[in-house]
Amino acid sequence: MSLSEAVGLVLARPARLLGVEPFFAEFIAGMEERLAERGLSVLFHVVTTHEEEIATYRRWAGRALVDAVVVVNLTADDRRPAVLRELGLPTVVAGAWQGDQPGTAAVPTDDYQPVREAFSRLYALGHRRIARVTGPAELVHTRTRTKALLDSCREAGIEPMLVEGDYSAESGARATAELLGRTPRPTAIVYDNDVMAVAGLGTAKELRVEVPGELSLLAWDDSTMCQLTTPALSAMRGDTYQYGMSVAQSALELIDEGEAARRWSPALGFVGRGTTAPPPGEPAVPGAPEDPAGAREEAGPQGPGEPVG
Secondary structure (H helix, E strand, O other): OOOOOEEEEEEEOOHHHHOOOHHHHHHHHHHHHHHHOOOOEEEEEEEOOHHHHHHHHHHHHHHOOOOEEEEEOOEOOOOHHHHHHHHOOOEEEEOOOOOOOOOEEEEOOOOOHHHHHHHHHHHHOOOOOEEEEEOOOOEHHHHHHHHHHHHHHHHHOOOOEEEEOOOOHHHHHHHHHHHHOOOOOOOEEEEOOHHHHHHHHHHHHHOOOOOOOOOEEEEEOOOHHHHHOOOOOEEEEOOHHHHHHHHHHHHHHHHHHOOOOOOOOOOOEEEOOOOOOOOOOOOOOOOOOOOHHHHOOOOOOOOOOOOOO
């Protein structure tokens, strides 16, 4: 039974990133739609550290301001689920989490297989020098994506290039310039979000590196920004809006029943546009599409073996 008529969401990250990154806007919109059906809303707060985030939870619990909370961007040895359990706040973890405590549910993402798919798409086009601009290294999903790329490269007998970013345009531009300054430089770069990818495309243009003639680029979390660049950015696409709705559904089940059905975030799939092509002098592997737009594969409605909804 809802008491406060709100579900809390705290983001520990620089507020300036929220104005340019579409992911959380879509995620929150999905949450709001599902919660509104029950007369609830999202209580949203931005802080800079996890300590401030935990202090927010303590304040919310003390004042009974929320009926449940959603935790995002888990890190290794994350304290937040345990603190929320002590506070007695029903909690939905959005992302990979192995815990199994009463009053806590997870809507995990598959961060491994989509990286393998992204790699296989680029490898099939003929790329052998593949780089990735990652999100913050302490995040669990960053580590999972990194492992997926390392495993793929090891199996293919090639060496990956990794540069850490922080999801900002500045870090995407900086990492791209660093990678393009290497000898040999990569022929393909995968970015952990759309903002860094758009910035990377701008940097490549400034350095007069032709995309996709000399360099292929692939963004994570497709967005309108990716579709409006010139050329339009190829991306790994998932249904972020549905993800938010699924998380909200789990929160409602926790509020009502104390437990939630197991569900996954929607799967990601490759969407080829104008920034992926064979590298210079390397025709695509037989059987791989010459035109990456012809390789379009929409994200499926479910994760590995688990339904969404």
